[in-house]
């Protein structure tokens with residue numbers, strides 16, 4: 248049976264462990280879903296989409312302020328049967344990122360209250376400052392601000408909120424090594440928003456703290472073109488700092504299984520980086536074991552905060568430019584996973600610089616070279 252957004256699979260959370268040391272200011276978690284009840288297949292490089300749940304205490308507080316009973320039945324446009332408003336707010340609707348239609352609706356039903364004046368005079372005005380206010384208030388925050396004095400009716404409220412969307416996580420295991428499990432690596436998101444309110448990322452916090460071990464979670468696999476070369480004997484270069492390590496753990500597990508069954512695999516080179524070696528070397532022991540067994544030919548590490556001058560994966564790539572160019576010109580596949588806005592751009596620029604230096608390319612020729620690598624699936628990115 249195919250599982251997708253409309254027909255998700257219920258995977259049970261089997262294991263969770265923080266990968267960083269106690270002293271780290273980062274929180275990256277390794278989670279394992281039990282998929283032994285069948286029906287969910289995947290390959291290395293695929294992602295899993297996870298439907299998160301909003302914080303239980305936040306939903307309880309919203310309903311207390313609105314004076315709406317948890318079991319009040321509501322109808323959601325995308326679900327067949329009626330469900331309780333508690334379940335609607337906890338599992339199906341987004342209560343942090345509130346759409347314009349929500350604010351307009353609330354402004355209209357609250358015309359004669361302080362809340363209505365605030366919404367109509369401050370939030371619904373088109374200038375940029377008001378747009379920031381609209382984007383920065385969660386449902387709970389706006390209710391708290393006006394002490395829950397609000398006439399919202401249950402069905403009106405749920406019809407104006409956005410659907411809670413699934414979040415994607417790169418699968419960090421190989422199906423050959425873990426037939427009944429899907430592993431993921433989750434960086435827990437928390438930050439202070441534009442008006443000074445603390446925000447916790449919904450899915451990452453649900454997975455790290457909210458979900459109980461054994462809990463059934465709605466998921467589905469998203470097939471990706473990010474995949475190992477079809478010829479297992481091809482050489483691979485993997486660049487995966489932070490949570491970007493996820494698919495490469497799967498790649499290395501897969502290659503280990505091939506070798507354990509008597510097969511041959513090509514050489515593998517991993518560039519990993521994070522803040523500090525002592526606390527943030529994610530899967531450090533496993534990676535060392537892959538190195539010792541020869542599955543990982545080269546392991547190069549960049550810990551940015553272990554010395555005064557920050558060192559990143561792209562700096563290690565540049566240090567090894569000659570050998571790296573020799574791998575690429577001899578047919579190695581290049582993979583990059585992790586942060587899209589900074590890391591992936593810096594890595595690509597460094598790779599282009601190497602191509603210009605050793606391939607004697609102009610900038611345009613280097614761009615064409617990487618385009619042709621992309622077309623041949625020899626340069627693949629899984630960035631977010």
Ligand SMILES: Cc1cc2nc3c(=O)[nH]c(=O)nc-3n(C[C@H](O)[C@H](O)[C@H](O)COP(=O)(O)OP(=O)(O)OC[C@H]3O[C@@H](n4cnc5c(N)ncnc54)[C@H](O)[C@@H]3O)c2cc1C
Nearest residue numbers: 414415416417432433434436438448449450451490493631
């Ligand atoms: C193909 C793919 C693969 C992925 N793989 C992984 C993976 O392996 N591991 C992983 O951890 N994540 C991965 N992600 C990201 C993941 O899907 C989620 O986006 C991430 O976990 C955050 O979700 P959340 O629900 O916790 O946060 P949300 O509640 O969605 O909040 C995140 C949003 O908060 C805002 N925000 C975040 N930080 C700040 C800030 N400092 N200041 C202001 N606003 C901010 C941004 O708008 C951001 O989009 C992947 C994404 C894709 C598309």
